[in-house]
């Protein structure tokens with residue numbers, strides 16, 4: 001006999017939320033995910049009335065779920081929404097997701113703007129992979145560096161003041177572990193979700209799904225009939241992130257709720273570190289962590305090449321382009 005939903009006591013449950021022991025029906029499950037995102041947004045004052053929010057939508061489950069949630073749940077705040085998409089130039093992979101995003105956006109009535117690596121940086125990801133010195137730069141770090149800049153530029157060109165990304169709770173905990181094991185203690189403080197303005201245009205970055213398990217976002221997308229790309233990027237490297245992901249998922253199976261507990265602890269640590277920046281974290285700049293430009297460093301600088309905000313003399317994008325063209 002199927003279990004009844006613990007929330008409405010009417011419908012059959014389709015999901016057991018292991019960490020709380022709740023059985024949920026489809027309707028209550030979908031509502032609970034949307035409520036969680038809404039609560040995160042209000043807890044950290046992520047979106048205000050009349051904000052123009054650029055939602056970074058790749059075609060994967062997280063970003064499409066985010067767009068759907070923002071579209072459905074922010075009555076009263078009513079921000080202007082625009083979906084922004086980066087075409088990295090990965091043949092056979094990105095084309096499919098570009099179509100998924102385009103169709104979904106037109107279905108829910110949200111404008112979609114696309115920009116490509118080739119247009120912005122003069123090189124596609126396919127080409128960059130062909131010529132990169134692989135010992136100096138990993139595929140994901142190179143792509144991430146370009147993608148973050150592309151999202152900034154695209155948001156600025158649309159007049160948005162907020163960029164929303166689909167990072168989930170699993171991503172957040174993994175990022176903490178990556179920083180911890182790399183000795184980047186200071187960087188942990190930068191991950192505190194309180195939005196900080198950066199750049200000349202005063203953009204803010206927010207992660208409204210950061211308190212939701214990845215597994216629940218897959219289910220949310222399925223139960224709300226969101227079409228999403230399941231194929232993995234052909235250039236995905238077996239990074240330390242994948243190792244932490246597997247390890248955390250195994251732990252969660254044995255100890256339901258452990259990821260959520262870790263998330264809450266990390267939040268407290270990040271808050272302390274953000275409030276009192278210290279010298280304990282010597283951020284070492286290697287080819288695997290080139291992404292510090294968006295953080296307001298104590299020493300405010302401009303990149304000598306492109307003149308955008310940078311925590312170093314030359315920003316990560318220009319350094320990466322240099323490695324690709326000059327090999328250094």
Ligand SMILES: [Zn+2]
Pocket residue numbers: 005006007008009010011024025026027028029
């Ligand atoms: Zn129910």
Ligand SMILES: [Zn+2]
Pocket residue numbers: 303304305306307308314315316317318319
């Ligand atoms: Zn630069």
